[in-house]
Amino acid sequence: MLKENTEILYKGTEDREGSLHPETPAIYPSSAYIIKDTRDYDFANNGGKYFYNRTANPNRDGLAEAISYLENGESTLVCSSGMGAISTTLLGLLKCGDHAVFNKSIYGETIELIEILRGFGVHVSLVDFTNIKEFENAMKESTKIVYTEIIANPLTLVVDIEKISKIAHSFGATVVVDSTFTTPFVIKPLDFGADIVIHSLTKFFGGHSDVTGGSITASNEIIKKLKQSYLLLGASLDANSAWLLQRSIKTMGLRMRAQLDNAVLVAEALSKNPHIQCVYHPSLENHPQHALASQIFSYGFGAMISFSVENNREKVDEFIRRLKVIKYLGTLGGIRTTLAHPATAFRNEFTEEELTKMGIHEGLIRISTGAEDVGDLIEDLNQALEVFNKAQ
Numbered sequence: 495m496l497k498e499n500t501e502i503l504y505k506g507t508e509d510r511e512g513s514l515h516p517e518t519p520a521i522y523p524s525s526a527y528i529i530k531d532t533r534d535y536d537f538a539n540n541g542g543k544y545f546y547n548r549t550a551n552p553n554r555d556g557l558a559e560a561i562s563y564l565e566n567g568e569s570t571l572v573c574s575s576g577m578g579a580i581s582t583t584l585l586g587l588l589k590c591g592d593h594a595v596f597n598k599s600i601y602g603e604t605i606e607l608i609e610i611l612r613g614f615g616v617h618v619s620l621v622d623f624t625n626i627k628e629f630e631n632a633m634k635e636s637t638k639i640v641y642t643e644i645i646a647n648p649l650t651l652v653v654d655i656e657k658i659s660k661i662a663h664s665f666g667a668t669v670v671v672d673s674t675f676t677t678p679f680v681i682k683p684l685d686f687g688a689d690i691v692i693h694s695l696t697k698f699f700g701g702h703s704d705v706t707g708g709s710i711t712a713s714n715e716i717i718k719k720l721k722q723s724y725l726l727l728g729a730s731l732d733a734n735s736a737w738l739l740q741r742s743i744k745t746m747g748l749r750m751r752a753q754l755d756n757a758v759l760v761a762e763a764l765s766k767n768p769h770i771q772c773v774y775h776p777s778l779e780n781h782p783q784h785a786l787a788s789q790i791f792s793y794g795f796g797a798m799i800s801f802s803v804e805n806n807r808e809k810v811d812e813f814i815r816r817l818k819v820i821k822y823l824g825t826l827g828g829i830r831t832t833l834a835h836p837a838t839a840f841r842n843e844f845t846e847e848e849l850t851k852m853g854i855h856e857g858l859i860r861i862s863t864g865a866e867d868v869g870d871l872i873e874d875l876n877q878a879l880e881v882f883n884k885a886q
């Protein structure tokens with residue numbers, strides 16, 4: 495008979511798998527799995543079975559299968575954050591002396607990561623991907639990576655991913671797309687020639703602002719290559735978060751349709767408000783890539799809308815405080831409509847001159863539409879926009 499101090503370590507922990515048929519999957523937080531003998535170790539270590547959590551986990555594998563399916567990809571690595579996915583991809587594919595071409599309108603932290611790549615001797619060109627000539631001129635024989643988002647922050651410019659991929663491939667470069675703003679319900683970049691599609695799962699995939707994660711989807715061959723940087727950089731997601739994301743993905747289609755429909759209606763309503771100078775959303779006919787977006791997007795035009803009001807920080811603050819339904823916070827893609835202020839988000843990283851070049855001023859506001867009643871959203875925005883009536 496084992497003593498209590500030993501028994502308590504094992505009591506009730508046996509595998510109940512065979513007798514259970516749960517409606518939702520179990521969570522496997524185990525950092526490691528029990529091995530039968532040294533041959534079993536070899537089998538496990540070669541990927542034959544679960545072995546160590548950083549290497550493989552059942553919750554991550556279940557989530558990876560669902561993301562591969564949504565993106566029409568062969569294989570997916572599930573990462574601890576969107577930045578984990580981006581750094582795993584770039585550090586895994588680029589080496590000293592390589593050249594990479596990045597769209598200059600991308601997520602701010604991705605631009606900061608470029609500085610780290612430069613420190614490692616990677617040559618980087620930042621160009622405007624909506625100008626195909628400018629993009630083509632930046633390509634070189636040594637270009638290994640072409641990197642872009644499809645709806646670019648903060649002015650919602652849309653990139654012709656099919657054209658970009660064709661040109662990139664003629665130089666033998668790998669095309670990486672961060673599709674966080676678009677999601678597979680709007681566009682599946684791999685179908686348009688991209689080689690790798692990345693997501694911040696923190697946003698629309700999670701959808702409830704309660705989980706952080708990222709993903710990399712590509713061919714088996716590319717994923718095999720990236721597996722090394724993934725494991726060595728320690729970018730794998732924990733089991734609880736993977737489980738939450740598996741739950742979220744089931745309602746993602748429902749959420750996305752509601753959020754995308756709301757975005758079109760909110761953009762239309764905003765463009766009629768006299769206090770607004772300009773609304774940036776690909777659904778609007780005056781958007782520079784409206785025709786392209788209509789052609790390549792399978793549903794909606796993205797749930798991100800930007801608009802500009804008077805360039806006056808005081809009034810913008812009053813506008814934000816006046817909103818009753820819409821909340822100002824540092825994320826996007828949730829089921830509730832949220833607001834961001836690009837000038838404040840970038841204030842510490844870029845000079846005013848750089849911000850102006852990026853089209854950012856105090857009066858630029860970005861919202862991510864949720865699934866509320868659209869009438870409530872429009873009323874909330876219209877009543878708060880009244881602050882721009884007052885002379886100051």
Ligand SMILES: *Cc1c(COP(=O)(O)O)cnc(C)c1O
Nearest residue numbers: 575576577601672674694696707
């Ligand atoms: C949020 C975001 C990221 C980074 O994702 P994290 O999960 O916060 O690391 C990358 N790209 C885009 C477009 C994003 O919106």
